Amino acid sequence: MPQDAPGPAATDTQPVTPPSVRIRDSAVATLKGILFALCGWPRGHWPIPTVTSLLILAVLLVVTVELLPKRLSDVTLTVRSRTEVLELELQPERTYVWWLPPGSYSLLTAQTAGACEQRKALDVVCAYAEPTAVTIRHGGTVRFEVLPSDSPQPRFGVALTPRADATAPSSFEIRRGDGTPVQTTDLLTFESQPVEHWRIPLIARRVQIGEFLSESVGVGDGLGGLPHEPIMTEGDVRMFARSFGSLERYQVKEERFDPADVVQIPAEPGRDGLLLGLLSLDGDSQNAFALTLHTDLAEVFVRRLGAAHKIGVSMWSILSQLPIWLALWVILVSLIVVANYHAARLSGLQKAPS
């Protein structure tokens, strides 16, 4: 609004304004400016959304959505991979019974030796020509590894390391039919004979898929004189979400892993999760385990030399795929366009009389 500039004489006669009043007037003017920018008020008409307020609303909406907890969308992920090596941390509260194909067990100690042979101190060997059942109590760490094989069928090894917990130590039991079970609370390893087909369900609290090539340097026992270097050969992770109140899942993201990547779930080192899946090995699997794992965690951690990174989903990417969300954005953008049109029109009307 145009104001009459006071002349020099008038300035001399005006009383001096106290600083507090000047600050208050300045604050009121600033507030009016903000209100006008946001809703075109008070300038002779009712408050209406302006382009500025709509843009700020859009930014606030994006930030708010990003901060929403992911459990609202029931995020789950599925990892599929072909890997020659896999390490799992088992749940201590669960008892596992796994059937293993014919093969040899090696134990450090055996409380009941059964048909095993004590070769020397801390070296007990049990060989079985039939499948055996291994019962694992109070958890432990288990490592599966595909072994070099001279036959077309693959072989694999298992290493069960007990948990370091004095109150509830891990215990392992090998059972064959009605025979006397062999029990131990120490390290247990197993090497299978060539298998046509083998699979077990997996329930674990942590998993590491694959291993660094560098960790295998200097290790022999490969095929053709080459070192045995088990890695993850291929894999991918798919992330899913569920819209509010619906049972329908939709895929939010899919990423592939590179060969020799090491995948860790959960992504955080000290955290535990619940991972369910299936591990299988058969003659067509190109000498690698086929692994499928499902979890309700929203991130995986991929380690690779010099390029470790997390793969996860944001709430924005989850919600932005919903049709209703697209409709909301169309409405918001339309409002911005309409507000912009009216602002231009009002501006033209104000300029017209002059």
Next chain:
Amino acid sequence: MATPSARPAPRNAAAWLGCLVLVLAAPAGHAQAPRLSPSAPPVEIVDPSERISGNAAVGVAFVQGADAIGSDRLWAYLSPPVARNLKLRISSIDGRYYAEVDYATSPGQTPGWVALDLSLRSFSFVEKNYANPMNEVAVLLTDADAGRAYPVRWGAPHSTAARPPAPPQDTDALRVYMNTERSQAFLVLGGTPAYCKDASTLSGFKFNAICDATLGTLRQADGAPGQRVVSGVEIFRRAGVRTLAPVTLDITLQY
């Protein structure tokens, strides 16, 4: 041992001489712990394009809860007989940092704790890049002419410590940093296996496991009265159903 491509750190003769003068000119009346200074310019390799895998055992150190790494925090516990020449190797778990420092002891070197002056220009790389350095940085101090190892400890800073760390006790933890080559490694303490554990979530290139034991469980049971001796530490390894030859760490420790 895979030998790294030795590349001397850039020399600065003036700084080197100045450092030596400062060490020699330390006030005689001031109570200072015994100290060893490098006898030759240290070798440091930072972020090499080619990384070299480590030996079976790449470190042995006392580890206590409050310990922290630092360029003036490294102490060595020397038990008789003390070698004339010592070699210190510092390896980070992922092979991004490696250093070698040579020391020469005097003929009358007193056994016990001695401060090790590192004089490493790029040691800050280790301090900045490793979140859990007590697990991810291995130090091995050995006789330069033989394999015998002397344990070290990241203790109080030399500059402020009026006295060296307390003498070792039965309850003190000794840690061996191991490259298990993907086998399951364990110590046998009183007839019971004690499993080595993963050192870190980082890529285990130089080493991948740490094996902890207290001195009391490692020392000889039949030592002379009043004399506690740890003589050799055996780390057993199992690969699949095969028993690999144990790694024997040549260490003699009297406390």
